[in-house]
Amino acid sequence: MASRLSQWGNDLYTGKRSYDIVGNRRRWYAISLVILVLSAGFLATRQLNPSIDFRGGAEFTVTGVEDTAQQPAIDAVASVDAEEIPRVSVVGGSAMRVQTGDLDDTQVREVVQALAAAYDVPENEVSSSFVGPTWGKDVTGKALRGLVIFLLLVSVVMTLYFRAWRMAAAALVALAHDLVITVGLYAGIGWEVSPATVIGFLTILGYSLYDTVVVFDKVRENTDKVTEQKRFTYAEMANLAVNQTLVRSINTSIVALLPVGAILFIGAFLLGAGTLRDIALALFIGMAVGTFSSIFIATPFEVTLRQREPAIAAHTERVLAARAQAAQAGGDATATGAPPVVVGAVMPGAHLGTRAQPKRRKPNRPSGRQS
Amino acid sequence: MRTLVTFAVLVIALFAALIAGNVWGNASLTPKLALDLEGGTQLILRPTAEDGERVTEDTIAQAIDIIRQRIDASGVAEAEITSQGGSNIVVALPGEPDDETLDLVRESAQMLFRPVIVQAAPTPVEDASATVTPPAEGTEPADASDPAWVTQDVLDQFNAYDCTDPENLAGGAELVGDPEAAVVSCDQNGAVKYILGPVEVRGEEIANASSGLRTTQTGAITSEWVTNIEFDGDGTVAFREVTTRLLNLESPRNQFAMVLDGLVISAPSVNSIISDGKAEISGSFTRESAATLAQQLNFGALPLTFEVQSEQQISATLGSEQLQRGLLAGLIGLVLVGVYSLAQYRALGGVTIASLVAAGLLAYGLIAVLSWTQGYRLSLPGVAGIIVAIGITADSFIVYFERIRDELRDGRTLPAAVEHGWDRARRTIIISDAVNFLAAVVLYFLAVGGVRGFAFTLGLTTLIDLAVVMLFTHPVMLLAARTKFFGQGHRFSGLDPVRLGARARYAGRGRVVVAGQAQPADDDLAPVGAVGSDEGPRRATIAERRAAARLAASTPPAGAPPGAGAGPGAEAPSEDPADGAAQDDVRTDGKDA
Numbered sequence: 016m017a018s019r020l021s022q023w024g025n026d027l028y029t030g031k032r033s034y035d036i037v038g039n040r041r042r043w044y045a046i047s048l049v050i051l052v053l054s055a056g057f058l059a060t061r062q063l064n065p066s067i068d069f070r071g072g073a074e075f076t077v078t079g080v081e082d083t084a085q086q087p088a089i090d091a092v093a094s095v096d097a098e099e100i101p102r103v104s105v106v107g108g109s110a111m112r113v114q115t116g117d118l119d120d121t122q123v124r125e126v127v128q129a130l131a132a133a134y135d136v137p138e139n140e141v142s143s144s145f146v147g148p149t150w151g152k153d154v155t156g157k158a159l160r161g162l163v164i165f166l167l168l169v170s171v172v173m174t175l176y177f178r179a180w181r182m183a184a185a186a187l188v189a190l191a192h193d194l195v196i197t198v199g200l201y202a203g204i205g206w207e208v209s210p211a212t213v214i215g216f217l218t219i220l221g222y223s224l225y226d227t228v229v230v231f232d233k234v235r236e237n238t239d240k241v242t243e244q245k246r247f248t249y250a251e252m253a254n255l256a257v258n259q260t261l262v263r264s265i266n267t268s269i270v271a272l273l274p275v276g277a278i279l280f281i282g283a284f285l286l287g288a289g290t291l292r293d294i295a296l297a298l299f300i301g302m303a304v305g306t307f308s309s310i311f312i313a314t315p316f317e318v319t320l321r322q323r324e325p326a327i328a329a330h331t332e333r334v335l336a337a338r339a340q341a342a343q344a345g346g347d348a349t350a351t352g353a354p355p356v357v358v359g360a361v362m363p364g365a366h367l368g369t370r371a372q373p374k375r376r377k378p379n380r381p382s383g384r385q386s
Numbered sequence: 387m388r389t390l391v392t393f394a395v396l397v398i399a400l401f402a403a404l405i406a407g408n409v410w411g412n413a414s415l416t417p418k419l420a421l422d423l424e425g426g427t428q429l430i431l432r433p434t435a436e437d438g439e440r441v442t443e444d445t446i447a448q449a450i451d452i453i454r455q456r457i458d459a460s461g462v463a464e465a466e467i468t469s470q471g472g473s474n475i476v477v478a479l480p481g482e483p484d485d486e487t488l489d490l491v492r493e494s495a496q497m498l499f500r501p502v503i504v505q506a507a508p509t510p511v512e513d514a515s516a517t518v519t520p521p522a523e524g525t526e527p528a529d530a531s532d533p534a535w536v537t538q539d540v541l542d543q544f545n546a547y548d549c550t551d552p553e554n555l556a557g558g559a560e561l562v563g564d565p566e567a568a569v570v571s572c573d574q575n576g577a578v579k580y581i582l583g584p585v586e587v588r589g590e591e592i593a594n595a596s597s598g599l600r601t602t603q604t605g606a607i608t609s610e611w612v613t614n615i616e617f618d619g620d621g622t623v624a625f626r627e628v629t630t631r632l633l634n635l636e637s638p639r640n641q642f643a644m645v646l647d648g649l650v651i652s653a654p655s656v657n658s659i660i661s662d663g664k665a666e667i668s669g670s671f672t673r674e675s676a677a678t679l680a681q682q683l684n685f686g687a688l689p690l691t692f693e694v695q696s697e698q699q700i701s702a703t704l705g706s707e708q709l710q711r712g713l714l715a716g717l718i719g720l721v722l723v724g725v726y727s728l729a730q731y732r733a734l735g736g737v738t739i740a741s742l743v744a745a746g747l748l749a750y751g752l753i754a755v756l757s758w759t760q761g762y763r764l765s766l767p768g769v770a771g772i773i774v775a776i777g778i779t780a781d782s783f784i785v786y787f788e789r790i791r792d793e794l795r796d797g798r799t800l801p802a803a804v805e806h807g808w809d810r811a812r813r814t815i816i817i818s819d820a821v822n823f824l825a826a827v828v829l830y831f832l833a834v835g836g837v838r839g840f841a842f843t844l845g846l847t848t849l850i851d852l853a854v855v856m857l858f859t860h861p862v863m864l865l866a867a868r869t870k871f872f873g874q875g876h877r878f879s880g881l882d883p884v885r886l887g888a889r890a891r892y893a894g895r896g897r898v899v900v901a902g903q904a905q906p907a908d909d910d911l912a913p914v915g916a917v918g919s920d921e922g923p924r925r926a927t928i929a930e931r932r933a934a935a936r937l938a939a940s941t942p943p944a945g946a947p948p949g950a951g952a953g954p955g956a957e958a959p960s961e962d963p964a965d966g967a968a969q970d971d972v973r974t975d976g977k978d979a
Contacts, residue, residue, distance in 0.1 A: 028795055076699070076701060078701045079703065145694070145696060146698075147695040161828050165825060165829075168824055214841075217829055220825055221821060224821045228814070229785060229814055232813065262788065263784055267781045270777050271774075273719055274720070274722070274774065275774060275777065276722075277715045277718040277722060278773055280715070281718070286707075289766075290767055291708070291769075295770070298774060
């Protein structure tokens with residue numbers, strides 16, 4: 016498998032095999048638009064399911080339970096407050112989590128007693144927590160502020176690094192795309208949104224950008240002196256870059272998804288609801304979407320933006336005109352018709368300094384290397 | 387090589403420090419765990435000012451000090467009190483604290499000014515012969531300093547009271563006492579005990595307090611540290627009355643005590659009548675103690691109530707289960723990544739695994755040392771951060787290896803490819819790590835709750851990733867490139883130029899070494915100016931025309947061996963890998979590297 020993949024990688028690198036990702040960008044835009052609409056639909060219909068940290072209320076954890084049936088918990092809570100319908104879930108192998116709305120201190124004590132009796136455990140195995148109603152707002156506000164500050168900082172850093180605001184803009188568009196889809200799909204799955212999920216969403220910011228930066232680095236390398244040659248358009252060089260980093264992108268996302276998948280698996284099947292599961296799901300979706308967008312959205316969008324630039328537009332026009340002319344005039348065998356095979360950036364070499372020149376071996380020096 | 391030694395020294399020093407700390411100090415070899423893994427109770431409090439004023443960071447710091455003093459005095463060990471996001475206070479208590487301890491945490495603190503009536507040594511006195519004799523029953527006290535406040539009950543309490551007992555230094559609402567009666571109170575350090583009169587000025591009546599060097603009336607600045615208090619309108623009037631009365635009283639009744647949270651923080655004597663509401667407290671202050679007093683007074687000026695945002699109890703068994711499962715997840719992730727990189731990169735995967743192990747060691751050592759020196763605690767989101775970082779760290783190696791492969795495909799020899807690939811990969815790794823680190827820092831500083839632990843480990847591992855790639859992976863690659871196995875591109879080394887389809891490379895003296903793909907070297911690297919000249923259709927280069935001619939000549943006999951000639955057709959890239967040439971290529975350059 017590996018050798019076939021590396022052969023495929025070679026072909027991608029040399030351009031022998033090339034997927035016209037940038038050229039077909041309308042198709043990718045359409046696909047991601049569909050996913051975006053789907054996510055928005057999930058958000059609108061199923062909505063995010065806020066956890067107790069956002070709703071506020073009381074939470075009881077019963078540990079050391081032998082029978083993890085839910086009905087005893089529901090009955091126990093009902094015996095204290097008949098109108099309260101608790102959310103009950105299993106945590107880990109032998110613990111129950113019971114969440115209710117706001118209860119006062121005496122009610123909390125009664126519920127603890129009732130739960131201990133219902134599950135036949137000593138009272139100290141039942142722990143209670145309380146979350147104030149404003150706490151969730153605090154978390155959300157902080158997260159939003161973090162998002163805005165992070166975006167501002169990152170736009171500055173990216174603009175400085177790539178010395179092109181269009182790249183930064185394209186990266187941010189890809190980022191927004193990832194975030195919306197991740198949140199939407201998370202809502203679709205319907206797990207609770209806890210602060211851990213919010214952490215996951217915020218981490219996606221870093222990851223998505225990280226992925227995009229690696230691809231853009233290659234794009235920049237390939238298109239560095241694109242206007243100084245007349246063979247390839249900007250779009251073609253950018254497409255080459257995407258193809259060349261394709262193997263790396265796939266390897267990266269698999270390697271990043273493996274540990275996250277492990278947490279997700281452990282979290283979902285062994286631990287039940289909790290920090291690890293929520294964080295892992297958010298990250299898993301986000302990383303997968305991030306890989307998609309770094310290949311199919313970020314670079315094509317960057318090219319779309321870039322082609323508005325007069326210099327690049329003029330250059331593209333010149334290259335295409337020259338190519339059409341050549342195809343018209345020379346129906347012969349010269350290799351100019353179809354986009355030819357390309358390797359690396361097309362740029363002239365540079366003098367590497369005198370040290371790169373061949374040296375004559377000094378006769379009186381002992382042979383062999385001295386280290 | 388030298389960097390590798392540096393790295394080894396760094397890791398060894400880290401662990402040596404940890405072990406030394408463990409043997410001679412109080413360091414533990416494992417990192418301390420946060421509440422969600424260890425079990426315990428966590429309270430998140432939001433201090434709010436009564437009159438809706440903005441709560442400053444100074445006030446929060448002071449509130450934390452007060453809570454810490456209360457908890458420490460109540461005997462709960464290892465409580466952790468931190469401010470979070472600049473507006474919340476997180477109190478983490480291990481185990482299952484009782485309701486009294488929890489109440490201690492939740493209560494608000496008050497500052498009151500009371501006159502001193504009796505002052506004595508902190509220890510309890512058996513003999514009831516105090517400096518004052520209780521007045522006859524029914525005597526109405528004339529003013530707040532009147533010894534008539536000291537009834538027999540108060541006196542008995544005073545005599546029995548022990549200010550050296552830490553429990554009496556905890557502070558808290560029950561020590562504040564009735565504002566309209568005399569109370570027994572301790573100095574905050576437990577050095578003196580007092581009987582204090584009723585409250586005369588309240589903390590809210592302080593407008594502002596500051597510390598600084600004393601300025602004389604002529605405006606000259608002395609080297610004496612003082613604390614300045616400014617009262618508001620009501621406070622000025624009240625304080626003028628107090629100082630007028632106290633000025634002529636004998637010691638210790640000429641003192642007024644500032645009582646914060648039931649403890650006397652300072653009891654200066656009155657030297658003059660303060661009529662403008664601007665008092666100056668002098669004494670043997672250092673810069674710190676003057677500043678502390680000012681901070682305490684400011685805190686008193688803004689009475690805070692603590693609103694409980696969330697109260698969480700985590701049982702110890704649940705915590706350890708979470709930790710175990712989390713570590714299991716990490717292990718599975720690590721093994722999967724290892725297997726995948728071995729499959730993908732053959733022997734190079736070994737370098738990845740070694741680097742991951744090195745990063746893991748470094749991360750473990752750093753977290754253990756941080757938890758020892760800085761009191762850092764590993765939480766469940768922190769564990770998640772570390773596991774997620776496995777992927778991000780491994781990615782740096784992938785970026786690097788893919789770059790080396792790219793360079794090999796361009797026809798470089800391995801040592802040259804490692805050098806060149808590193809140059810380019812380094813930039814990519816640095817910028818992408820920078821983005822990640824930026825995300826972690828922003829998350830950390832704006833975070834609430836568990837986000838912090840996650841952001842911290844994510845940021846830490848990003849830095850570790852950078853260190854490992856620079857100090858470990860790259861030097862190891864340089865060393866590996868010298869070995870025969872890697873240097874000559876063994877099939878399983880993951881760096882086999884033939885498999886990678888290394889391309890033609892100009893080998894000097896007009897020779898072109900053709901490797902994986904037979905393409906004339908000048909096709910891709912033709913001088914830019916030579917193609918697509920502005921007049922008319924593009925004319926083929928001489929080489930291209932010759933190639934076309936040769937192709938035309940060789941086409942009729944279809945069986946001509948492809949790749950055999952030095953320059954096959956330009957648009958007919960041969961599939962023949964031409965193994966021998968590639969091997970030759972490697973060896974030629976291997977010598978002078």
